[in-house]
Structures are given as C-alpha cells and as structure tokens.
Amino acid sequence: MCKRWKSIVVGKRNGSSARFRNGPDCLLPTPRTARTALEAKPIRRKPNPATRPDSSKRRTHDSVLKTYKWGEAPPSLFTRNQLREQGRRPKKDARPQNSVVWGRGRSERVAYLYALEETQPLRECTPAQRSALEKAFRARCTCPRCLTVFDEVVGGRGWRCSVCAERHFRRVQNEAVRDAVEMLSRDYVFVDFETASLYGEAVEFAAVLGTGDIICNTLVKPVGAIDTETTAIHGIAEADVASAPPFADVLRAIADMLQGRTLVAWNAEYDKDVMKGECERAGIELVVQWRCAMQLWGMYKQGRRQGFRERLDGGHRALSDCLTMFSIVRYVARQLQG
Structure with missing residues (x-):
C-alpha cells in the first residue's frame, strides 16, 4: 500500500x-x-x-x-x-x-x-463536563467590568454590558473634550502637507496656531517630479510650484515657531513621516510632539481610541485642511460648556 x-x-x-x-x-x-x-x-x-x-x-x-x-x-x-x-x-x-x-x-x-x-x-456529558460547561456559560453571562450576572450572554463592544459600555463611551468622550480644550492654545500648531506622491516630498504646507492664527501657507518646490495621480487629488501641478521656495527655506523661517510645540495633524503618522523626511533633507533638527486630530474625533464620535478612520473633507489643500481640522477640534472643545 x-x-x-x-x-x-x-x-x-x-x-x-x-x-x-x-x-x-x-x-x-x-x-x-x-x-x-x-x-x-x-x-x-x-x-x-x-x-x-x-x-x-x-x-x-x-x-x-x-x-x-x-x-x-x-x-x-x-x-x-x-x-x-x-x-x-x-x-x-x-x-x-x-x-x-x-x-x-x-x-x-x-x-x-x-x-x-x-x-x-451521542455520549452523555460527565458531571465534571456539565459543571465546566455551566461555569463557562455563567462566566459569559457575567459582565467582567461590573460583575453583574445576566440571563443571556454579555455582548457588545469590548465584552461589556450595556451600562458599562455606555459608561466607557462617556469616559472616552469626556477625555476627548478635555484634550480638545488643551489643543486650543498657543502651545499647539495644526499642520498639514500636500505631497508630490503618496509618500513623497511636500508641495504645499500650512500651519495654524491653536488660537486660530495662520502662521504659514505656502507652496513648496520639491526636488523630484509630481505624480499625475496626486495632482488629480490636490490640483497642484509642477507649473504651480516652479517659482515656489524649497521646503528647507520655509522650515528655516518657521523653525523657531514650531520648536518645542505640539503639532496636530489629521492622521498624524503620515504628516510626521513627511516632516521627518523634509527635516533630514534640510539638515534641521526639529524637536516637537505630535497629536492626531483624527484619533481625537474618533474618541468623541465613537468612543474609540484606536482603529478609527475618516477622511478629512477639507478640499485636499493644506490651509483648508488645517482650518477644517481646527474647526472640528473647536467643536469638540465647545462640548465642555454644552
């Protein structure tokens, strides 16, 4: 065989x-x-x-x-x-x-x-097996947060009962409101980049203080070419940036205003990588902290600290995205009084 x-x-x-x-x-x-x-x-x-x-x-x-x-x-x-x-x-x-x-x-x-x-x-369950099954079912009917025993299996997000889930949502939402109030100060700067490609150089940069004052809004001339796919998104072509300054000059002019502050961006990991690449090309060391406005909006809107994704409807231009982001944070901050 x-x-x-x-x-x-x-x-x-x-x-x-x-x-x-x-x-x-x-x-x-x-x-x-x-x-x-x-x-x-x-x-x-x-x-x-x-x-x-x-x-x-x-x-x-x-x-x-x-x-x-x-x-x-x-x-x-x-x-x-x-x-x-x-x-x-x-x-x-x-x-x-x-x-x-x-x-x-x-x-x-x-x-x-x-x-x-x-x-x-089928074989009958032994007393030990039946006891284990009943114990497991009783555990799934018990909320691990408040230890309340229900008549049915506890569901919901994060395996919480409805009372604990609502309490958790309000706690995260209030945390987002407090963070938004903190962002509306001169120690925070809202920034946004438009790039030449998906992970390329900057072609436009804007920065708005937490007080709402615009400190920078300029086109930037990249070293490489601008992809046609990204031009279709933000509308910036190579002819538009032909006479624009390189980002190294822009960064030197505003470095003192950004140094030591906390930068706020929508999907901050992306803007953080772009800023890191531009600082390395310019040879400038910028010591800043980063906060994500999209994460804050997810905390307020859905009570989620992670996994939230939402597109920023700012027209895909740096200044309009910054102002839209600033308006969202200001709206969340106003809920403290409301």
Whole structure:
C-alpha cells in the first residue's frame, strides 16, 4: 500500500491531525475530525468528462458515491449535522452510503450521508463536563467590568454590558473634550502637507496656531517630479510650484515657531513621516510632539481610541485642511460648556 495515502492530513481540530486510514480504497477520516475534514472544508476539483461519464455519480477521494443535490437525498440518510440534532453520531466503523452537495463553483460543499442503523447515540456529558460547561456559560453571562450576572450572554463592544459600555463611551468622550480644550492654545500648531506622491516630498504646507492664527501657507518646490495621480487629488501641478521656495527655506523661517510645540495633524503618522523626511533633507533638527486630530474625533464620535478612520473633507489643500481640522477640534472643545 502506498504510504502517501496514509499521511494526507485533511484537517485539524483541538490541536490534533485527522489522517486517512486504510489506504485509497477506504479513505475515511477519524471520527473526531470527520466534520472538519468533509463537511466544513470544500472539495475543489476540475470537471473531467473522461472520468465522469455519468452526471449522477461524483468521484470523491474514497470511492464513487451517488451524489444528491440538497433537498433531494432519501429521508433515511442523514448528514453528521442532522444526526447531531437527533442526538446521534456515526459509529466508529461506519461508512457513508452516499453524499449530498450544495453550492456551485468555489462555494461548493459536500457532506457524507449515513444510514440510521450505522449510527449510535451521542455520549452523555460527565458531571465534571456539565459543571465546566455551566461555569463557562455563567462566566459569559457575567459582565467582567461590573460583575453583574445576566440571563443571556454579555455582548457588545469590548465584552461589556450595556451600562458599562455606555459608561466607557462617556469616559472616552469626556477625555476627548478635555484634550480638545488643551489643543486650543498657543502651545499647539495644526499642520498639514500636500505631497508630490503618496509618500513623497511636500508641495504645499500650512500651519495654524491653536488660537486660530495662520502662521504659514505656502507652496513648496520639491526636488523630484509630481505624480499625475496626486495632482488629480490636490490640483497642484509642477507649473504651480516652479517659482515656489524649497521646503528647507520655509522650515528655516518657521523653525523657531514650531520648536518645542505640539503639532496636530489629521492622521498624524503620515504628516510626521513627511516632516521627518523634509527635516533630514534640510539638515534641521526639529524637536516637537505630535497629536492626531483624527484619533481625537474618533474618541468623541465613537468612543474609540484606536482603529478609527475618516477622511478629512477639507478640499485636499493644506490651509483648508488645517482650518477644517481646527474647526472640528473647536467643536469638540465647545462640548465642555454644552
């Protein structure tokens, strides 16, 4: 017997492998992993008229079994799921009588059918197993924050009950409001870049103080070319920046105003990388802190500190984006009085 047939792993469950036994003439999976191997995993194969002369027969891995469409199988044959609903399972040495298929193409699924006389009742849970199941269910019905026990499984974001979820949302929202109030001071500067490419040089830069005063708004001439894709987004072409100063000159003029302050940007990681690249090209060391206005808006709007994404509707120009960002932060800050 070919050893290759004895070592084909068809699925895993609970850290164990299911292997075919008894060679290619009887490729039955072990009972522990039969459902994983045969029902949950799709069998993908290309049609071959030479090996499938009869459409009512389907050649599977173990033998040629008659295959029914879903709903057309005899009422005396059952899938493993149907047997489980009746409290039964196939015997250890049971062989499938036929198979049933549903779906088409890549979504095709095949399940084996068993006769009722080839099955046995499911094993009853031991007292220890039943106690463990009840304990696990009781734990899922208990809110881990306030330890309140409910009659159903606790759902919601972060596995909190509705009271704790609302309390958490208000706490994060109030934190965002306090941060927004702090940003509206002269220690914070709202900045925005428009770049020559997705991760390229700056072609426009704007900076607005936390008090609302505009301290910089200028086009910048990059060393490289401007991609046509980015020009379609922000509308800045190479002809527009032909007479613009390089960013090194702009940075030297405003470095003293930015030094030691906290810069606020929408998706700050992106603007931080652009600023870092421009400082390295200009040979200027800029010591600043960064805050993300998009994260603050997500904290206020959805109570989320991470994973929030929203496009800034500022017209894709540096100054308009800065002013839009400033307006959002000011709106959040005003909720403290409201």
